Amino acid sequence: MDNREVLVDIKNLRTFFYTEDGVVPAVDGIDLTIHQGEVVGLVGESGCGKSVTALSIMRLIPDPPGKIVGGEIFFHGEDLLKKSNEEMRLIRGDKISMIFQEPMTSLNPVYTIGDQISEAITLHQKINAVEAKKRTIEMLHLVGIPEPERRYSQYPHEMSGGMRQRVMIAMALSCNPDLLISDEATTALDVTIQAQILDLMRGLQKKLGMAILIITHNLAVVAEMADTINIAYAGKIVESATAREIFKSPRHPYTYGLLQSIPKFTEKRTSEPLPAIEGMVPSPYHMPKGCSFNPRCPFATEKCREEEPELVELAPGHMVRCFHPIES
Amino acid sequence: METRLVEVQKLKKFFPIKGGVFSTTVASVKAVDEIDFFINQGETLGLVGESGSGKTTAGRTMLKLLQPTGGKIIYKGKDITKLTPNEMRPLRRNMQIMFQDPYGSLNPRMPVGDIIQEPLDVHAIGTRKERRQAVKAMMETVGLRPEFEKRYPHEFSGGQRQRIGVARALVLNPELLVLDEPISALDVSIQSQIINLLQEMQQRLNLTYLFIAHDLAVVRHMSDRVAVMYLGKIVETAENDELFDHPLHPYTQALLSAVPVPDPEVKRERIILQGDVPSPVNPPSGCHFRTRCPYAMPICKEQEPAMIEVSPDHTVACHLLTKK
Ligand SMILES: Nc1ncnc2c1ncn2[C@@H]1O[C@H](COP(=O)(O)OP(=O)(O)OP(=O)(O)O)[C@@H](O)[C@H]1O
Ligand SMILES: Nc1ncnc2c1ncn2[C@@H]1O[C@H](COP(=O)(O)OP(=O)(O)O)[C@@H](O)[C@H]1O
Ligand code: SF4
Ligand code: SF4
Ligand SMILES: [Mg+2]
Ligand SMILES: [Mg+2]
Numbered sequence: 224m225d226n227r228e229v230l231v232d233i234k235n236l237r238t239f240f241y242t243e244d245g246v247v248p249a250v251d252g253i254d255l256t257i258h259q260g261e262v263v264g265l266v267g268e269s270g271c272g273k274s275v276t277a278l279s280i281m282r283l284i285p286d287p288p289g290k291i292v293g294g295e296i297f298f299h300g301e302d303l304l305k306k307s308n309e310e311m312r313l314i315r316g317d318k319i320s321m322i323f324q325e326p327m328t329s330l331n332p333v334y335t336i337g338d339q340i341s342e343a344i345t346l347h348q349k350i351n352a353v354e355a356k357k358r359t360i361e362m363l364h365l366v367g368i369p370e371p372e373r374r375y376s377q378y379p380h381e382m383s384g385g386m387r388q389r390v391m392i393a394m395a396l397s398c399n400p401d402l403l404i405s406d407e408a409t410t411a412l413d414v415t416i417q418a419q420i421l422d423l424m425r426g427l428q429k430k431l432g433m434a435i436l437i438i439t440h441n442l443a444v445v446a447e448m449a450d451t452i453n454i455a456y457a458g459k460i461v462e463s464a465t466a467r468e469i470f471k472s473p474r475h476p477y478t479y480g481l482l483q484s485i486p487k488f489t490e491k492r493t494s495e496p497l498p499a500i501e502g503m504v505p506s507p508y509h510m511p512k513g514c515s516f517n518p519r520c521p522f523a524t525e526k527c528r529e530e531e532p533e534l535v536e537l538a539p540g541h542m543v544r545c546f547h548p549i550e551s
Numbered sequence: 552m553e554t555r556l557v558e559v560q561k562l563k564k565f566f567p568i569k570g571g572v573f574s575t576t577v578a579s580v581k582a583v584d585e586i587d588f589f590i591n592q593g594e595t596l597g598l599v600g601e602s603g604s605g606k607t608t609a610g611r612t613m614l615k616l617l618q619p620t621g622g623k624i625i626y627k628g629k630d631i632t633k634l635t636p637n638e639m640r641p642l643r644r645n646m647q648i649m650f651q652d653p654y655g656s657l658n659p660r661m662p663v664g665d666i667i668q669e670p671l672d673v674h675a676i677g678t679r680k681e682r683r684q685a686v687k688a689m690m691e692t693v694g695l696r697p698e699f700e701k702r703y704p705h706e707f708s709g710g711q712r713q714r715i716g717v718a719r720a721l722v723l724n725p726e727l728l729v730l731d732e733p734i735s736a737l738d739v740s741i742q743s744q745i746i747n748l749l750q751e752m753q754q755r756l757n758l759t760y761l762f763i764a765h766d767l768a769v770v771r772h773m774s775d776r777v778a779v780m781y782l783g784k785i786v787e788t789a790e791n792d793e794l795f796d797h798p799l800h801p802y803t804q805a806l807l808s809a810v811p812v813p814d815p816e817v818k819r820e821r822i823i824l825q826g827d828v829p830s831p832v833n834p835p836s837g838c839h840f841r842t843r844c845p846y847a848m849p850i851c852k853e854q855e856p857a858m859i860e861v862s863p864d865h866t867v868a869c870h871l872l873t874k875k
Contacts, residue, residue: 268738383827413601414765415824418809422823440739443768443811466815484743486772488810489817492791496750497772499743503708 227258229297230401230434231280236294238272238279241287247507249275251458253294254534254542255436256451257402262428262435264445264466267455268504273438276455277404280436281321282311299401317347320395322388324407330379330387337363337375340394347398362393367423385416389423396427406438421448442485446470454478457505457515460534464541472551474543476520514546522547556627556727556759557613558589563621564605564612568832581831582608584783585622587858590727595753595760597774597791599767599806601828604780606763610729613761614646615639626727644674647720651732657704657715664690664700667718674723689718693748710741714748721752729761734769746772767810771795776864779803782839783831785858789865799867802840838870846871 238250250272257263265273278284279291282303296303298319303311323329331339340362341355350358356375363371366389379387388408395403405424409417425448428435437448445452446466453463454475462475473479480500502519505511514532517523526546534544538551563585570577583605590596598606611617613624615631624632626642634642647670650656657666664686671682687697693714704712713733720728730749734742746769752758764770770777771791778788779800787800798804805822812819824843829835835842841851850870858868 268740385827413828414767414809415601415805416827418811418821419823421811422821441811442739443813446813446815447811470813470815481740482813484740485813486743486746486768487813488768488771488795489812489814490771492771492774494750496747497743499747500740501744503710503741504738 227260229256230259230261230299231255231257231436232295232297233276233280234295234297236276236279236291236296238275238284238289238291240289245508248458248510249289249507250279252460252534252544253455253458254460255453255463257434257436259401260428260432260434261451262437262449264449264452265436265438265455266440266442266445266452268440270504270507271455272458273440273455274406277321277406277436277438280404281315281319282306282308283315313347316343316395316400317398318400319402319404320398320400321404321406322391322395322408324410329391332379335376335378336382336390337377340390340397343394344397358397359393362397363390365396365427366390366393367419368393383416384412385419388412388420392420392423392427396431396433399431400433402434402436404436404438407440409444410439410441417444424448442481443488454481457510458507459515459544460542461516461544462542463534464538468538468541472549474537474541474548474551475545476522476547476549477516479549480519480521514544522549553591553594555589555625556592558587558625559609559613559622560587560625561585561622562587562609562612562619562624564608564617565620578832581783581834583612584834586780586783586785588778588785588788590759590761591775592726592759593753593757594775595762595773597770597777598761598763598780599765599770599777600780601806602765603828603831605783605831606780607731609780610648610731610761610763614648614727614729616648644670644676644723645726646729647723647725647727648729648731649716649720649733651735657712659704662701662703663695663707663715666704666715667700667722670719670723676723685722686718689722693718693721693752694744708741709737710744713737713741713745717745717748717752721756721758724756725758727759727761729763731763732765733762735764735766742769749773767795767807779806782828782834784839784868786840786869787865787867793862793865797865799861799865799872800840800869801844801846801871805843805845838868 233253233255236250236253240247240249253276267273280296337359340359344355344358360371363374368374368389409420437445439445449466452466452469453460456477462478473482483498484500500519505515511518513529514527517527532544532546534542537543537548562583564583565579565581567576568578600606612619623630668682668686690697695714734745762773774791776790777794778785781802787803798807805824808822826843829842837853838851838856841847856868856870858866860866
């Protein structure tokens with residue numbers, strides 16, 4: 224169905240945290256494929272393992288307490304989990320870069336934004352300071368920052384949230400990565416600013432052709448941005464398909480429930496209650512036996528409470544982890 | 552006929568900015584700058600706008616938790632603007648507020664039963680035993696198990712903590728409730744549970760809500776009427792479907808068009824606004840929106856547009872509509 228070359232292929236990734244209170248299986252069965260130039264969404268609720276997946280790809284899991292305990296992460300056909308720290312350092316910020324929800328935590332408050340981007344460039348490219356500055360100004364211009372020469376010497380706190388996010392994008396794209404990971408990059412922004420940033424990301428993706436992994440809890444954002452969507456629940460991918468398929472015929476009860484429960488902005492008001500998913504996300508210390516969604520699932524059977532379902536391909540390109548998938 | 556429970560007229564709240572050696576007022580944040588709205592008994596008014604537009608300040612000033620800088624607050628036909636805290640006391644129990652943050656707003660050292668009971672204690676309502684009974688009944692109503700009354704907030708999930716917040720706000724049986732972003736901090740699958748709870752409570756207890764939120768889909772689901780704020784001003788107010796289907800103010804149009812929709816097959820025309828929201832310390836002259844408005848004209852700089860009623864219960868402040 225997709226004949227573009229595979230860029231990232233994550234197979235049964237498992238990343239655990241060994242805390243005082245016990246083992247947290249933060250990521251416990253993430254399978255994810257990203258083709259070159261593809262926009263892929265990773266969606267799920269707080270704590271389901273989205274950021275840990277991203278940090279695993281970047282090999283930035285704090286160890287201790289964290290450890291990647293299983294699986295493979297192929298990037299351009301090579302397993303990143305087999306790379307040395309030095310090799311990873313060269314890949315990060317060059318071939319793979321990442322932007323975060325709160326740019327203030329990833330920008331250094333004591334350096335000008337121009338110096339920070341220039342430094343990122345010279346770390347990976349053999350160019351001199353003058354060229355790096357020129358490239359930085361080009362990047363600031365590319366991400367729609369007005370008066371880039373003047374902005375070059377401003378500090379992060381002198382900018383609005385939307386501007387800082389643009390700076391982060393400029394820095395992340397300055398080395399022309401093959402993969403950009405965006406972890407809740409627009410979540411903290413107002414809708415009109417979010418629309419600006421999403422519009423910018425879409426435009427840059429078309430222009431530069433990099434693949435993007437968009438991590439968010441917002442289904443509407445991935446509906447607008449992603450070609451393919453992966454739904455995560457309690458550390459596992461439970462469903463993955465094209466955006467169209469996910470929204471048109473969700474097969475996993477969790478995906479289905481989630482889509483039913485969100486109010487529709489485009490529909491007239493009704494006084495009916497929303498079809499909510501009962502209960503809550505399980506604690507990572509007390510994962511239920513069998514399917515981790517079973518305590519909340521209206522279709523759960525005895526089998527669901529005993530055995531763990533595998534991720535299976537129900538239709539071409541449509542993967543579902545469920546014993547009793549919803550009919551399409 | 553509908554009865555007005557609360558109304559604000561030209562409501563104003565400025566926060567002074569102190570500076571200089573003598574700590575004098577050097578400027579002010581014009582958080583709420585002469586706004587008008589009303590809420591009828593039993594209905595929900597949605598208040599939307601970007602962060603910093605003045606929604607929280609408007610809600611708190613309406614309840615007189617902040618003393619207004621100017622304008623009037625009329626509650627059940629009575630002007631309460633100038634009432635002293637003592638004179639406000641008997642009214643207080645009828646007006647409650649619930650906050651966004653289910654973590655920060657509950658005292659971590661108090662068992663939840665006491666947290667919910669506190670407003671009853673403050674207003675000295677009933678006997679000790681009656682208060683406890685009211686607390687247990689309220690816990691049951693909002694879907695918390697009464698036997699959890701001795702547990703502390705950290706032992707509950709975000710959604711449960713928000714239920715505790717609802718129970719505490721409702722235990723005095725108020726008439727008016729300000730809901731300040733009550734679901735923003737919750738997980739997606741929990742949000743709909745709390746939305747349903749708030750709607751059920753409203754129907755059961757005939758509550759009146761001021762519902763502050765930035766998620767426009769949720770506002771559409773919850774509200775009877777909606778008011779849109781931009782930089783301290785209300786720019787448009789209308790009945791729910793009217794506002795969402797026929798927005799007239801250029802800012803409302805841009806705001807609605809910016810909302811992503813959870814359907815990849817819907818491709819919407821998007822108005823991408825340029826630039827950021829200006830500072831409320833020095834808002835632009837004339838129309839506050841003019842620096843980002845795609846239709847700005849010379850008059851927009853010189854004159855503030857008046858609020859005009861374009862059809863019954865649909866008011867807009869924009870020169871485009873007065874020119875004709
Ligand atoms: N450094 C850490 N030490 C211990 N546990 C951790 C650590 N980092 C993450 N976890 C746990 O791993 C699980 C997954 O966390 P992760 O940050 O990936 O969630 P997420 O899906 O990104 O959620 P959110 O939407 O809130 O960002 C959670 O249970 C979290 O508490
Ligand atoms: N106590 C305060 N002192 C000074 N400025 C304030 C105070 N509270 C709010 N503000 C300012 O008033 C404006 C409106 O704030 P707020 O009502 O919280 O907006 P919203 O709820 O719409 O995000 C903002 O610029 C904010 O920084
Ligand atoms: S495996 Fe069973 S419990 Fe899990 S989602 Fe499917 S039907 Fe529900
Ligand atoms: S008054 Fe002028 S600037 Fe303001 S919204 Fe209308 S057209 Fe735009
Ligand atoms: Mg995260
Ligand atoms: Mg607020």
